Amino acid sequence: MRSTMNPPHEELRSDSRRGLEELLVLELPALRSFVERLVRGMRPPVEAEDIVQETLARALRYRESFDPGQPAGPWLCKLALRLVIDSRASQRRDAEHRVEFARAFGHDVASDAAAECSAETLARWTARLSAVEREVLLRFHQGGESLREISMAMGLPEGTLKSHLHRGRKKLVWEDA
């Protein structure tokens, strides 16, 4: 005769499931606040609530990766952050494909990032850079040259060039970041 009672391990699983779900409800406001701060001002925009819902869905799907001995908040935030980063990568890939597709048909289109920049905006960013910083940034990121190659070409020590490179990058995010 079959028992109507659940075996002990089934009860345990059921309890832990209920436990995680309760934790998710408790952590929801903090998670929502974290995600809103994470995606604020992003272009193209990312819908915070979509990320929150997907995070909760993933938390339930990958519940095995949750350590009940640890607080749920940081674990959820990590899941949300990974989701946002993946979602942004997917947006970038889509945009690149659109640009490639348009160019294949002879349309000269700029990438999303380039299209967002007016000539004035670009001039404002680049005006912050010294001639050396600009040259190092372009050579390193556009030309794909190593610091050693740039050092040989410009006749400056690698350490100095690295400082210029780092300072140049910081200047690019000043003010409006």
Next chain:
Amino acid sequence: MKALENDRESFWEHAQRALDERRDPRDDPRVLEAILEEPERLRELEILLARIEVLPASARKRPVRRAAVVLAILGAAAALILVCVARKEAPRARAGQSLPEQVVRFEFELTNESPGHSTRIVINDLGSKTVSNFSGDPLTMAILTTELSKPHTPRIP
């Protein structure tokens, strides 16, 4: 306050190191830790990566200026042809008559500078050359120099 500044420095230090090693900072565990502490940092990082991506495009993409350069070259080429034709059809001097002025040398120089890059094109009666290098402030400048022969009266042989 000091601790926040140190956190921020540490975040940028790790992000810069990843970029130096041509890795995506968004895959760096320490960068991610810093973003978990201060979520707005992800946007700062994205701004930097987008601007780095756009910077080269801004150096290359100058359609209006490119058109100006093409026009200038065409103009200089037309001037060169005119000079050659004028030389060929120049009237021969007769005894006691003076010759009109002629172009004996010309040089057309176009300098097109933009942030991070500059191009200098020189076209003269000896040929043409192009020089490109990196420099400072935006500037577009064209200079046409011509040298004329002085009217003279040929001597009677």
